[in-house]
Amino acid sequence: xxxxxxxxxxxxxxxxxxxxxxxxxxxxxxxxxxxxxxxxxxxxxxxxxxxxxxxxxxxxxxxxxxxxxxxxxxxxxxxxxxxxxxxxxxxxxxxxxxxxxxxxxxxxxxxxxxxxxxxxxxxxxxxxxxxxxxxxxxxxxxxxxxxxxxxxxxxxxxxxxxxxxxxxxxxxxxxxxxxxxxxxxxxxxxxxxxxxxxxxxxxxxxxxxxxxxxxxxxxxxxxxxxxxxxxxxxxxxxxxxxxxxxxxxxxxxxxxxxxxxxxxxxxxxxxxxxxxxxxxxxxxxxxxxxxxxxxxxxxxxxxxxxxxxxxxxxxxxxxxxxxxxxxxxxxxxxxxxxxxxxxxxxxxxxxxxxxxxxxxxxxxxxxxxxxxxxxxxxxxxxxxxxxxxxxxxxxxxxxxxxxxxxxxx
Amino acid sequence: xxxxxxxxxxxxxxxxxxxxxxxxxxxxxxxxxxxxxxxxxxxxxxxxxxxxxxxxxxxxxxxxxxxxxxxxxxxxxxxxxxxxxxxxxxxxxxxxxxxxxxxxxxxxxxxxxxxxxxxxxxxxxxxxxxxxxxxxxxxxxxxxxxxxxxxxxxxxxxxxxxxxxxxxxxxxxxxxxxxxxxxxxxxxxxxxxxxxxxxxxxxxxxxxxxxxxxxxxxxxxxxxxxxxxxxxxxxxxxxxxxxx
Numbered sequence: 110x111x112x113x114x115x116x117x118x119x120x121x122x123x124x125x126x127x128x129x130x131x132x133x134x135x136x137x138x139x140x141x142x143x144x145x146x147x148x149x150x151x152x153x154x155x156x157x158x159x160x161x162x163x164x165x166x167x168x169x170x171x172x173x174x175x176x177x178x179x180x181x182x183x184x185x186x187x188x189x190x191x192x193x194x195x196x197x198x199x200x201x202x203x204x205x206x207x208x209x210x211x212x213x214x215x216x217x218x219x220x221x222x223x224x225x226x227x228x229x230x231x232x233x234x235x236x237x238x239x240x241x242x243x244x245x246x247x248x249x250x251x252x253x254x255x256x257x258x259x260x261x262x263x264x265x266x267x268x269x270x271x272x273x274x275x276x277x278x279x280x281x282x283x284x285x286x287x288x289x290x291x292x293x294x295x296x297x298x299x300x301x302x303x304x305x306x307x308x309x310x311x312x313x314x315x316x317x318x319x320x321x322x323x324x325x326x327x328x329x330x331x332x333x334x335x336x337x338x339x340x341x342x343x344x345x346x347x348x349x350x351x352x353x354x355x356x357x358x359x360x361x362x363x364x365x366x367x368x369x370x371x372x373x374x375x376x377x378x379x380x381x382x383x384x385x386x387x388x389x390x391x392x393x394x395x396x397x398x399x400x401x402x403x404x405x406x407x408x409x410x411x412x413x414x415x416x417x418x419x420x421x422x423x424x425x426x427x428x429x430x431x432x433x434x435x436x437x438x439x440x441x442x443x444x445x446x447x448x449x450x451x452x453x454x455x456x457x458x459x460x461x462x463x464x465x466x467x468x469x470x471x472x473x474x475x476x477x478x479x480x481x482x483x484x485x486x487x488x489x490x491x492x493x494x495x496x497x498x499x500x501x502x503x504x505x506x507x508x509x510x511x512x513x514x515x516x517x518x
Numbered sequence: 519x520x521x522x523x524x525x526x527x528x529x530x531x532x533x534x535x536x537x538x539x540x541x542x543x544x545x546x547x548x549x550x551x552x553x554x555x556x557x558x559x560x561x562x563x564x565x566x567x568x569x570x571x572x573x574x575x576x577x578x579x580x581x582x583x584x585x586x587x588x589x590x591x592x593x594x595x596x597x598x599x600x601x602x603x604x605x606x607x608x609x610x611x612x613x614x615x616x617x618x619x620x621x622x623x624x625x626x627x628x629x630x631x632x633x634x635x636x637x638x639x640x641x642x643x644x645x646x647x648x649x650x651x652x653x654x655x656x657x658x659x660x661x662x663x664x665x666x667x668x669x670x671x672x673x674x675x676x677x678x679x680x681x682x683x684x685x686x687x688x689x690x691x692x693x694x695x696x697x698x699x700x701x702x703x704x705x706x707x708x709x710x711x712x713x714x715x716x717x718x719x720x721x722x723x724x725x726x727x728x729x730x731x732x733x734x735x736x737x738x739x740x741x742x743x744x745x746x747x748x749x750x751x752x753x754x755x756x757x758x759x760x761x762x
Contacts, residue, residue, distance in 0.1 A: 353617075353621040356618055357621075359609070359614075362609075363607035363608055363653075367601065367605040367606075368607075369568075369569075369590045370569070371590075371668055372594050372623055372672060373618060374590045427609075498650060499650070
C-alpha cells in the first residue's frame with residue numbers, strides 16, 4: 110500500500126506522464142502557441158530549479174543566473190555564426206588546420222555585414238563557385254561549448270564571490286549580469302548589439318522520428334528536447350541533493366563557520382554549487398536560443414532575473430521540484446493573463462496589468478506563505494508523520510523511565 | 519596526542535588580544551580555560567580551530583602545524599569545537615546534523631554504519647526521539663546536546679567546549695557532565711571554557727587563566743585559586759562573594 114509520504118513522488122510522476130503525453134492528445138487550433146508556452150515554461154523551470162539549488166539549498170542568493178544563461182546562449186550563437194569547417198583553406202580568413210579540415214573563423218564585421226561588406230568566407234565562396242563544401246558547426250557542439258563556458262564563468266564568479274554573503278553577493282552578481290549585458294550591447298561588431306544575433310534552429314534541416322518528418326518550425330522536437338533537458342536537470346539536482354554535496358551545501362547555507370569547523374571544505378562546495386548551477390543555466394540558455402532563433406541583451410534585463418526569483422519564491426525556493434512546477438504554472442498563468450477584457454466601459458489591457466497581478470501574487474506569497482505555495486503541501490505529505498513519531502517515541506521513553514525503580518534513576 | 523601552543527600573538531588594530539601565549543596539552547587532559555570577559559578566550563579558540571590566523575606564534579597538533587590551516591583541515595587533523603552561541607544547522611534534521619561531520623571526514627564508512635553511529639550518539643544524549651525533527655524545533659539545551667553529538671561524529675583528539683553549560687536545564691547539564699567524562703575517558707583531550715566555576719573546579723584537573731591576553735596562570739585548580747594574579751584579575755570577586 111502506498112504511504113502518504115510518497116504522495117509528492119506520485120504527483121511528480123503524474124506530471125511527467127502528463128507532459129510526455131500532452132503533445133499527442135492536445136489537438137486544438139492553438140496547438141503551436143500552447144506548445145511554445147510549455148517549452149518556455151520548461152526553460153524557466155530549468156533556470157528556476159537550478160537557481161533554487163544555488164539560492165535555496167546553497168544560500169547563495171545570486172542575481173547572475175540570467176547572465177550564465179546568456180553566456181551559454183551567446184557562446185553557441187557566436188560558434189554557429191563565426192566558426193565553419195572547410196576542406197581547403199580560404200587564405201583570407203583566420204583559419205587553423207584540424208584533422209584534415211580547416212577551422213575557419215569569420216571576421217567580426219558587424220550588424221550591416223550582409224548588406225555592406227561580404228565576410229571573408231563569402232568572398233572565398235564566391236571564388237570557389239560551389240566547388241568547395243563548407244560545413245557549419247553542429248548545434249550540439251555549440252550547446253556543449255555553451256554549457257562548458259557557463260561552467261568557466263561560474264567558476265570565476267564563484268571564486269570572486271567567496272568572501273561575500275547575503276546582500277553583497279546579490280549586488281555583486283547583479284553587477285556581473287549588468288556588465289555582461291552592457292558588454293554584449295557595446296560589442297556590436299561581434300554580438301550585433303541590441304539587434305541580437307541569429308542562430309540556426311535546433312534541427313536546421315528538420316528531423317525524422319518514428320517515420321515522421323518534422324521540419325525546423327515544428328514544435329514537437331524542441332518540446333521533447335527541452336522536456337528531456339528539464340528531466341535531466343531535475344535528475345542531476347536530485348542526485349546532488351541526496352549526496353553529501355547536497356548535505357554540505359545546506360550545512361554551509363545554515364552556518365558556514367560551523368560547517369567548516371566540522372570538516373566541510375566550504376570553499377570547494379560554494380564554488381562547485383556555482384559551477385554546476387551555472388552550467389545548467391547555460392545549457393538551458395544555449396538550447397532555448399537555438400529554439401527561438403535569436404538571442405539579444407534584452408534577455409539579461411533585471412526583469413528577467415526577477416521573474417526567475419519570483420517563480421522560485423512562489424513555487425518554493427527550498428525545493429527545486431516545487432520551483433520547477435511553480436515556473437511552468439506561472440509561465441502559463443502569465444500567458445493566459447495576456448487576454449484583455451472589458452468591465453463595462455473600461456477596457457483592461459492585461460498586457461500591462463498581468464505583471465501587476467504577478468507582483469501581487471508574489472507579495473501575497475511572501476507575506477502569507479514565505480516558503481512558497483507548493484513546499485508546505487509537499488512537507489505536509491513528506492514530513493507530516495514526523496511530529497507523531499517524535500511524540501510516540503518520547504512517550505515510550507517516559508514510560509520506560511517511569512517503570513524504573515527510583516534507585517536506578 | 520600533543521597540542522603545543524607557542525608564543526601566540528594576535529592583534530586587532532591597536533588591541534593586543536593575545537600576548538605570547540604558550541602552553542602544552544599532552545594526552546587526554548581535561549583543562550579549564552577561564553578568564554574575565556575580553557580576556558582572549560574566544561580569540562584563542564578561533565586561532566586553535568583555524569578560523570583566524572595569529573600574527574605570530576605556532577600551534578602544533580601531534581607535530582603537525584595547524585595554525586595556518588583552514589578550519590576544515592584543522593577539524594580533519596583532529597581538533598573539534600563547539601560555539602559559545604549554539605550553531606546547529608536549524609533547517610536540517612537532527613540526523614542530518616550528525617551526518618555532516620561523519621561524511622566530511624570521508625572515512626569510507628557506509629551510510630548504514632554512519633546512521634547506526636549517529637543513533638548511538640543520539641541515544642547517549644537522550645535526544646534520539648528528535649532524530650527526524652529540524653534543528654530549529656529543538657530547545658536551546660537540546661541544541662547544545664546536538665552540537666556535542668556532532669563532535670562525537672567527528673571523533674577528534676582535542677575538543678574545545680565553549681560555554682557548554684550556559685542556559686542549560688539541570689537535567690541536560692547532567693547529560694553534558696556525563697558526555698565530558700565519557701569523551702575524556704575515551705582518550706580525548708578537552709578544553710572547557712565556562713564562567714560556571716563550580717563546574718570548572720569539579721571537572722578539570724588543570725586550569726589556564728587568561729587576562730587581557732596574558733596567560734597569567736597554568737596549573738591545578740587549588741594552585742590557581744591561590745595565585746594572587748588570578749585572585750586580583752578574576753577569582754577575587756567570586757571568592758569575596760563566597761565569603762560574604
